[in-house]
Amino acid sequence: MLNPPLPSQLDIRKLTVKGIEIVADAAVSSLPRVVDLLADQEGSIAVKLRFYIDEQRFKRIDGELKSTVNMFCQRCLEPMPVNIDTHFELGIVWSEDGAERLPKSVEPLIVGEELTDLHDIVSEELILSLPYVNYHSAEDCGQEVGYSVGEPDELTDTSDGELEQRENPFKALEKLKFEK
Ligand SMILES: [Zn+2]
Incomplete structure (x- = not known):
């Protein structure tokens, strides 16, 4: 890990006003909802989050997640590395009504008065980006292909x-x- 660990409880609206960029590493083991879907809890996720207010005055988070995690091959049931490289655009809103006003390309993130744990955002986006099924390539698989x-x-x-x-x-x- 070269970057500082991902901070947890933050006022993300303030971050958008200040125009903060966070570059951090989130240990896979700190994301229990993600670990549930993986073969182990090794490694970390390289996280880049940019907080800003766009031209239409929407509070936005652009994010990037990169990592290699181990998932189970559905053929031989042995662990295999899966590359993660995902990008997402969130718009911070108070309510469902606010969500409807956002541009279509922006995913709403409904946030109340309380502070936000960045691990929740990373978990959510990571889970969306994980492939539903994984298979080793034919030469790497412990199970003969076609079996x-x-x-x-x-x-x-x-x-x-x-x-x-x-x-x-x-x-x-x-x-x-x-x-x-
Ligand atoms: Zn396999």
């Missing part, structure tokens, strides 16, 4: 699971009969 996930052994496992589930309501019913 079906619905392989016979696994299919048997699934049906066993279903059988067990079907048994449960029946047992419950039997128990009811006994109790009568």
Whole structure:
């Protein structure tokens, strides 16, 4: 980490008035909602946030997030690196009404009186930018490409699971009969 850690509780409206730019590193481990979607909590996110008031007097945040995180390959279920390089434009508003007045290209960020944790903004945008499914390239994958996930052994496992589930309501019913 070369940059200072990402600050948490800030009055982001004041930052827009002052025209502040924040360049910081957010440890992946400090973003629990993101960690839930990853293979581990290694590394950090390079965060750049520019706070300003635009020509139409909207309070704005332009942001950039860069990192490499580990996610699970959906084929072999082993971790794999995924590059993050995302850009976003937010408009700070008080309410849904304010959100409707923003230009269409700007995503509303509804902020009340309380201070804002920049980690919340970074988590939100990061989650939106993560790919929904990931696969290793054919040569890197532990699982042969073309190998079906619905392989016979696994299919048997699934049906066993279903059988067990079907048994449960029946047992419950039997128990009811006994109790009568
Ligand atoms: Zn793989």
